[in-house]
Amino acid sequence: MIRHHAFFETLGAAEEKSPEWNVVFAGLSTLRLVDRLTADPESDQADRSELDATSAAIEAVSPGDPVRAILSRIVGRLSESTELTHDLGSDVITYGRSLDLQGRWTLAADVFQSVAAAFSERAHPRIIIEASTALGAAARNSGDWETSKHAYARAEHLAERIGDHALALTARVGIATSHMVKGNLPAAEAELDEVLAQANAERIESVQAIALHARASVAHSRRDYQQAIHLAYRSLELTTNPSARERLLADIAAAYADLGMRETARTAYSIVALTSPHQWVRWQSTLNLIELAILDGDEEAFESYFKQIEGATLDPKLQSYALYFRALGHRKFARQDADQLFNEAQSFAEAHELNQLAFEIERARTTAPVSSASVSPSNELLQIAEMIEHLRDRVSIESG
Numbered sequence: 001m002i003r004h005h006a007f008f009e010t011l012g013a014a015e016e017k018s019p020e021w022n023v024v025f026a027g028l029s030t031l032r033l034v035d036r037l038t039a040d041p042e043s044d045q046a047d048r049s050e051l052d053a054t055s056a057a058i059e060a061v062s063p064g065d066p067v068r069a070i071l072s073r074i075v076g077r078l079s080e081s082t083e084l085t086h087d088l089g090s091d092v093i094t095y096g097r098s099l100d101l102q103g104r105w106t107l108a109a110d111v112f113q114s115v116a117a118a119f120s121e122r123a124h125p126r127i128i129i130e131a132s133t134a135l136g137a138a139a140r141n142s143g144d145w146e147t148s149k150h151a152y153a154r155a156e157h158l159a160e161r162i163g164d165h166a167l168a169l170t171a172r173v174g175i176a177t178s179h180m181v182k183g184n185l186p187a188a189e190a191e192l193d194e195v196l197a198q199a200n201a202e203r204i205e206s207v208q209a210i211a212l213h214a215r216a217s218v219a220h221s222r223r224d225y226q227q228a229i230h231l232a233y234r235s236l237e238l239t240t241n242p243s244a245r246e247r248l249l250a251d252i253a254a255a256y257a258d259l260g261m262r263e264t265a266r267t268a269y270s271i272v273a274l275t276s277p278h279q280w281v282r283w284q285s286t287l288n289l290i291e292l293a294i295l296d297g298d299e300e301a302f303e304s305y306f307k308q309i310e311g312a313t314l315d316p317k318l319q320s321y322a323l324y325f326r327a328l329g330h331r332k333f334a335r336q337d338a339d340q341l342f343n344e345a346q347s348f349a350e351a352h353e354l355n356q357l358a359f360e361i362e363r364a365r366t367t368a369p370v371s372s373a374s375v376s377p378s379n380e381l382l383q384i385a386e387m388i389e390h391l392r393d394r395v396s397i398e399s400g
Contacts, residue, residue: 003114004028004031004110004114005110006107006109006110007024007107008028009106010024010104010106010107011024011028019061019313020313022057022060022061022062023061023062023067023068025057026057026061026067026068027067027071027095027099027111029053029054029058030054030057030058030074030075030095031092031111031114033050033051033054033074033075033078034088034092034114034118036050037078037082037084038117051078055072055075058072058075064279066277067098070091073091074088074091074092074095084118084124086124086126089115089118090127092111092115093111093112093115093127093131093134096112096115096131096138097134100137100138100141101280101281102278102280103141105138105139105141106138106142109138109139109142109144109147112134112135112138113131113147113151115127115131116131116132116135119131121158125161126162126167128154128155128158129155129159129164129171130167132151132154132155132158133155133167133171133174135151136149136152136171136175136178137174137177139151140174140177140178148178149178152175155167155170156168156171156172156175165198165202165204166204169207169211170206170207170210172191172194172195173192173195173210173211173214175191176191176195176214177217180217180218180221185218185222188218189218192211192215192218195211196208196211199211206238208235208238209235209238209239210235210244212231212232212238213231213232213235213244213248215231216228216231216235216251220254220255220258225255225258225259226259226377226378228251228255229252229255229256229259229381229384230380230381232248232251232255233252235248236249236252242277246272246275246276249268249271249388252268252384252388253265253266253269254288256268257292259377259381261377261385262292262295262296264388264389265292267389269285269288269292270392273285273286273289274395275395283309283314284318286308287309287318287321287322289305290302290305290322291325293305294325294328294329297332297333299333302329302333306326316352316354317354317357319348320352320357321357323345323348324357326341327342327344327361339365342361342364342365346361346362346365349361
């Protein structure tokens with residue numbers, strides 16, 4: 001099998017020398033330098049011509065793309081050492097996580113799988129555990145259930161072998177999430193309850209945070225939106241990782257929206273849109289705000305948010321949602337081209353094999369819109385909403 005098939009496939013689908021092509025080619029070139037070191041650990045560093053060619057590929061990446069700095073750091077390490085070091089492995093995993101954050105799961109899985117295969121379990125067990133756990137999630141998100149299952153199993157087994165209970169429990173959260181995605185909510189709840197009990201007993205806050213987040217996702221899947229908010233907010237209080245906090249705020253916003261508390265949802269999405277250092281995340285939050293504007297019947301806000309992403313280089317998933325929300329908005333505001341836009345959105349989603357979204361678009365075009373639920377929120381729910389409002393005020397002051 002061709003190594004890095006996902007990268008070659010992505011390159012083949014992109015226009016040569018386009019921004020999309022440049023960033024994928026730079027990543028592939030960097031990974032092939034790592035492959036060279038893996039294949040022959042006793043060799044000298046990559047020769048100057050290979051390093052220069054890879055550096056030139058990285059220079060072609062947009063200066064505003066965070067991947068550029070990550071890849072440059074990896075090449076710098078490769079030019080200085082012939083060893084597979086912990087720092088090198090961490091940097092390659094960071095590159096994979098940047099792809100994962102963009103929703104480019106097949107590419108991310110390729111990166112994580114490369115790290116898990118290259119490093120020694122004896123010399124660098126934690127690198128392999130981290131890469132395998134990340135691979136479990138990325139492979140699951142891309143629909144590769146077998147790879148995901150084996151990756152999580154390897155991570156849990158190796159973590160138990162070296163006596164790192166926190167890493168083993170983290171892998172179990174991933175396994176529970178797979179149960180949830182497959183629709184086996186009782187199994188997911190049982191697994192997460194066990195993980196939480198052990199993490200609480202051992203005071204492992206990092207595991208408590210991710211397990212509570214996963215438990216909130218299960219509650220959301222059960223349409224228990226109030227419980228989802230309570231659990232997600234408890235996770236938020238324990239979470240320090242900025243990207244994880246962004247995801248939590250977005251999940252809290254989604255639950256408030258499903259409860260009909262759209263103003264609080266809007267506030268939470270706005271915080272993410274203002275503070276995230278990741279352009280993809282900001283675009284996603286803007287699309288969420290567009291959806292809320294449609295639900296509110298706010299045509300002015302609808303157009304204002306669309307102007308914010310005008311000309312943006314959206315990936316296929318976000319572009320599909322942008323087309324879908326444009327169609328929903330034009331129908332909401334009684335514009336004549338709504339049917340044409342639904343056709344365009346569905347065709348685009350199908351062309352990029354986003355089959356679930358294509359189905360949702362087809363269903364939306366033939367059924368009347370369903371209003372969000374309206375509930376009497378608990379005092380705790382109102383208190384969380386108030387704290388989110390205070391957080392937004394603080395963010396607005398800090399951002400000037």
